[in-house]
Amino acid sequence: MLHDLTRVLGLWRSRWGWLIAGAIVSILAVLAGVALLAFAGRGVSEGLRTGALAGAAAGSLILLRPLIFLRPGARYFERLVTHAATFRALADTRVWFFRRLAERLPGGLGLRGAGDLLGRLVTDVEALDGLYLRALVPVTAALAVVLAAAAILGALDPALAAIVALPLALALLLPPLLAPGAARAAERVAEAQGGLRAAAIDPLLGIEDTLAANAEPRAAARLSAAAEVLTAAQKRLSRRSAWGGAAGTVLAQAALLGALAYGLSGGPAAVGVAVVGLFLALAAGESLSALPRAGTALAAAGAGARRLFEAADTPPPVAEPATPAAPPKGYALKVEGLHFAWNQDRDPVFTGLDMDLPEGGRLALLGPSGAGKSSLAALLLKLAAPQEGRILLGGVDIATLAHDEVRARIACLTQDARLFDDSIAANLRLAAPDASDEALWRALDRAGIGDVVRALPEGLETGCGEGGARFSGGQGRRLALARVLLSPARILILDEPAAGLDPSAERAFLETLDTATEGRSVILIAHRLLGVERPTRILRLIAGRAIPAMR
Structure with a gap:
């Protein structure tokens, strides 16, 4: 746990x-x-000693006035600054975690589903706010209170200082003492939360299949069982927190009773000093009351951090080269002796694949499902790496190039290209963040969807809806094509770009592709050709090799 929390603090160093x-x-x-x-x-002590309580109180009131206003003001600014610090730190953590996931998603994270991933990205990151807000800050403040109380009482009466400060100092040990046991309970809570999210989200993602199979009762039973597991885990964690709270209360009360006993057992001078001790014990009690919760918060943050790093430390499917080669000047593509399998226990996809694509060439790559067409696209984009052979881009092995350099030169339009729940402009600018509106319109016109967008009341600011639900399948595919065309990449991979469209829409879309991609190298991956495509070369994937096909 300590190692994980230290790594979190390292992420927050900015x-x-x-x-x-x-x-x-x-x-x-x-x-x-x-x-x-x-x-x-x-x-009060001076008043008891002199017998003039009202006069002593009046004198102290002069010193109390600025503190009366300073304390609530400081509390207010404490909330502002600590929460601002926490929100910024958590935002940095989410961005870091998202980037780590983006590097590792092509190889699969091995998690239990979308619900578990959502839990790690949201709940586990939010649990980290307890590391600072409910652990580090309260413990630091409590330490300052105990030291201040010990210093003040030590100047007045060292014996009383020891009596009051000892139980307060013991209370400072509660967070590290409670954290190990609470950490195990917190890990169970975090895992149960992931299980609950998976049980809730997975049936919703496949709601049509769930309803068609009359599986709602089974999904509800699974959700109920996951909720019971989470409730039981939360109860265990709450019991530990309650025991810690009780221990903190006992220690705070021990400090008060110690000061009271010291005053009752001594003379008049001891009574006056004991009053100060009582007041300081009360002041410390407020800060120390947060310490048992600090131990639980520390445990929850540790459990969240462990789950985050468990996912983030998954090895990427393709590692970045230690010293990337200089970017190539050309964009001719060549594949030599490629051998590839997704896993060692699976049949190889390619067994000596050779192919080349000159600059400006148009290659049609045909084959049935499972022939390796999409696997080749993944290899070209460095989403996977071959076991043998090499892929040359402009004469440079892409294994020696940085991922970003390869993907800046090779873009892909997949058969399930997704439109995000944002405006048309925002979806297009995923490929070119600095693109002007004029560039967006040019891309839309080349994709044959410009007039449709112009007819919309909000134009480029029209929302696409979740998964592009605002548009038909053909329109959504053209918007995705416009996004690819906006990319500066000189090589376009079109992976079953018209899959799922009706015959007329498929033919119209492929005709658009021919003119829209003019001037770039194109790899068209398909099951078959309709006759409207104009490839300069046709290859058919058979038994892991590329065989020239007749037109």
Whole structure:
């Protein structure tokens, strides 16, 4: 757990200024409270000693006035700064985790489904706010309170300082003592939350199949069972937190009783000093009351961090070269002696594949399902790596090129190209973030969808809906084509681009492809040709090799 939490703090190093500022403001807030009660206790003590309580209180009130306003102000700024620091740190964590997932998704994360992945991206990241807000900040503030109380009482009466400070110091040990046991319970809670999300989301993702099979009762039973597992895990964690809270209360009360006993057992001077001790113990009690929860929060953050790093540390399917080669000047593509299998226990997809695509060439790659057409696209995009052979781009082995360099030169339009729940403009700019509106319209016109978009009331700002639900299959495919055309890539892979369209829409779309991709190298992956395509070469994938096909 400690190793994982240390890694989290390392991810937050760019926000350390905010994090340290929040801790400082928190310390100032609690010290203002200590000073407030210390002066109040000193006033009461002086009043008891001199017998003029009203006069002593009036004198202390002069010192209390600025503290009365300082303490709530410091509390307010503490909330502002600590939460601002936390939100920034968590935002950085989500971006880091998303980037790690993006590198590893092509090879599969091996998680239990979309629900579990969502839990790691949302709940486990949110659990990390407890590391700072409910663990580090409260513990730091409590330590400052105990040290301040010990210093003040030590100057007045060392014996009383020891009596009051000892149980308060023991309370500081509660978070590290509670964290190991709570960590095991927190891990069960995190795993149960992932199971609950999987049980809820998986049937919804396949709701048509669920309903068609009359599987709603089974899905509901699975969801109920997952909820019971989560409830039981949360109860175990709550019991540990309750025991910790009880221990913290006992120690805080021990400090109060110690100060009271010291005053009752001593003379008049001891009574006055004991009053100060009582007030300081009360001041410390407020900060120490958060420590048992800090132990639980630390455990929950540790469990969340472990699950995050478990996913983020999955080896990427293709590692970046240690020293990337210089980008090639040309974009001729050549495949030499390619041998590839997705897993060692599966049949090979390619067994000595050779092919080449000159600059500006148009290659049609045909074959039935399972022949390896989409596998070749994955290899060309460095989403997978061959076991033998090489792929040359402009004469340079792509294994020696950075991923970004390869994908800047090779773009792919897949058969299930997705439109995201955003505007048309935002969907298109995924390929070119700085593209102007004029460039977007040119891409839309080349894809044969420009007039349709112009007719929409909101034009480029029209929402696509989830999965492009706002548009028909053919329209959505043309929007995806426009996005690919907006890319500066000189090689386009069109992987079953018209799959799922009716015959007339398929023919119209393929006719559009021929003119829209003019001037670029094209690899058209398909089961068959309709006759409207104009490839310069046709290859058929058979038994892991590329065989020239007759037109």
